[in-house]
Amino acid sequence: MAFLWSAALATVITYAVYAVYTVTYNACFHPLARFPGPPVARATIYWKAYVECIANRSFCHVLVELHARYGEIVRVGPNELHFANPKAYHDIYNNKNRWDKEARLYKSFGEDRSSFGFLTYAEAKNRKDVLNRAFSQAAIEGAESLVAEKTKALCAAFERQSKACKPADLFFAFRCMAMDVITVFCFGKPIHAVDAPDFKAPILLAMDAASVVFLRFKYSDLFKNIITKCPPKLSKIISPATAGLVDLQQLLRRQINDLTDDPEKLKFLPHNMTIYHRLMDAEAYRNKTVPSAGSLYEEAQALMFGGGDTVGNTMMVGTFHLLQQSDKLQKLKAELSEAWPSLNEHEPKLRDLEKMPYLNAVIKESLRLSSGVVSGLLRVVPPTGATIGAAVIPPGTIVSCGSTFVHYNAALFPKPDEFLPERWLGSTDSDNWLVAFSRGPRMCLGSNLAWAELRLGFAHVFRKFDMVAADPVPDKLPFRDTFLPSYHGTHLQVNMRPVDV
Template sequence: MAHPSILGLLVNYKWPILAAALVAYVVSTCVYRRFFHPLASVPGPFLPAVTKFYQSYYNCRYYLQVEKLHQQYGPIVRITPNEVHLTDPANYEKINHVGTKYAKSLNYYNATCVPNSTFGTGPNDVHRIRRGALNPMFSRQKVLDLEGIVQDKARKVCARMQTGIDNNEPVDLHHAFRAVSVDVISDFAFGECYDFLDKDDIGAKFFTMAHGIGPALWAFQQFPSLQSLALKTPPWMAPYLSKPLGYVTGMQMECVRQIEGVKANIEQGKSLGRQNIFTTLLDEENKPDAYQIPTTWQLKDEAYSVLVAAADTTGNAMTVAAFNVLNNGDIYRKLVAELEAAFPDLNADLPFVELEKLPYLTGVIKEGLRLSFGVIGRLPRVVPAPGATFNDHFLPSGTIVSMSSWMMHRDTSVFGPDPMKFAPERWTGSIDEVRRLDANMVPFGRGTRQCVGMPLAYAELYVTLGSLFRRFPKGLKVWRTTEEIMQDYEDFFSSYHPDSSKQEWFRAYVEKSG
């Protein structure tokens, strides 16, 4: 009779024992992380020191909470159990210099779903090989050789603006500017332009997909174990399980289609008249010795990363710049006066190399880049052996350390007491003053991991904005969009304006008299 009694005891006390064990585990973990962890001396509140759920609570607004923590605790703050965030600009250079040994944190970057891309590569030695294969296609000389592609897209933006004026309708520049970047990169990358600037919706469906990826990336960052399971979902099923997951798999399949198309053209001996990014990556000649031709599934990550990068970062910088020009009559007049003096012919193409010499236009573009932030949140890096000291705190090897453009671009000691003010004049002072400001400018990152597409982005910014404001020297106005909308961001790696503002995307119009 004793045996059943023992079983009864086990059944009766099993769950309390398990619950007690779980509580003991949680308590001991919290005590260790807060008081005995190597980062225990780094300033910060209790919760982010013991659990990642603290950042999960703030979700895509965590970058704002991180700023508040710095205001309370100083230039170094512990923001997750194994991650420290910094604000001192000198630390940015320390981490991101050319030849840096600080690798990207795969815990963070794997969530972008592009592990085989140059962008998503963690180890520095692998990144060096992949970046070496890409660099020639994004060099300044290559961009100048293919400037005609950018000029063509700028003309189309101006044509859409003129059509809107003729029809007395506001023109959706929010999507038009983004369409410039995607039309350029699709032509540049695949030899097959998406031609969004010729479509009625200006590619709005595509940009909804690109934007919709954001929530999935955030979920994968918070819960990495979900990612491998989610990405095994058949593409046809993914949209039914989760709209963001459907966007991710939809983008992946689009990239596979593009790569297969490039391969088919190569196999069929079709000539494009020029090399594009992916014919170059598939060509074994003139590659680093360790470079191996990627498979379609590997290359789709590279395609995914260049398309998503083009979908918002440069387009958002154009949007921020153009909105602020039209929202301030003095800026509009000064910019137009400079453009008219440099280019008397109203309808001529404006060469990139001439546009970038204009100081006030350069100031407008710099402010557009500064206040659109590029990647608005943190960019985590792994501290290499044997560790490093930041702000008098030693961080052991393997610690994640990060900084953000949101704080670098809004540093009041550099940009004054009102850093959100759009002021092109900041950039028209002495060379020393411009260098001082530039030290805090990181819209493309910096050093070895700096965005490979930066030369192309600058060409798009100068040519598109220069052409628009030379072609329409007066009369353009902002349609309904407010400054509050333009300064409100969600962090889905790139900075996005919230969905609640989608009915007020930046549009421009000319008010008809009478």
């Protein structure tokens, strides 16, 4: 017994000495010791976990306070720096850089074998070279009728809400449309989310629940086990809403297993532009080997999560601001009416919408204010080191610059909290600073599809309906950083009144 007590004491002492050594080294002798930041953040990675999971704060908003206190570069972990200067964004995320993604963050999504989750540039490039054909400008133009069909389905749902004298919850409605587009375009599996009562589609409720779970478990491997691999019965114990997500995941798994067992079943999908047509084409790969069923599933999941919220959030944010500024709303409606004089004829195509300056300015301003991913996209500085801004950064350092630090920079966008579509007219200089889809070789591969959805969505909804905000009208749209912005508080409820011509 004495031996066991001695061994236990020795173990405790060893761990204590190691902890003191690690904290001392990180705080005083680490290569990043010269960069300012919260003392606890300099010592341990678990400071970020405390901020998000215990203090329950939104990290992108905490970063605003840190940069105001410590300057343009803040040490937010023993080996991590965050940059506030927008120039740093392009220094980190550009087409020349081949930097790895940081493992702790990206492995927490359970999508390690997808174009989003691959840590190295080489792995991601092989996958994206295949998928880019499905998301090219030409491919999206070929799928225009599919996107338009889902946009019209949303408008039909708005008409039903209007006849029932019920306001539409735009927090859900626009995301329903985007989810319908991504599931049909990518998987050939319509889920008819816009037809859900009050737009509360189970998949959206599930994704909202999953974002909370992700926030709680992104510092461990538990997210992968709880969300992506638990059986439906267990998921229902964790959260009734999360069960809806597992149901859709099971649907995708069955679809993928069917296709990998018998590739001839590709012929029975509703169109030949699904991601499976691209990913299961052996001729598209140098080694003539298609991805495993597990890899196909993770790619599908990444596209499902990435393809729904950004478009839906952007349309909701834009509508919120347009309803508050009637002059801008009427300017948009006038441009749409001029291009589309009668709803019964001459429906504008994507190429027509691309030429409409105010429509595109409204979309850009909506993208700026909604920002896409609001968390810093963590990258690892290569062995050669790097210069970011004016600072020389050591090899192996984890670095990021969040999109909100670009989009809300007053030097780039005067009055950054205000909705000013006019700032995008007459000049393309600001386009370089619109980073809602990120930049560089790892940027969102679905940006062309998103732009098509946004152009058709804004055009059809604002041409076909007059909108009156229902009470209570939220003063603002607060969000929490859960990688994507998770909007909370009062939802934007709008009475949709169909126009006659």
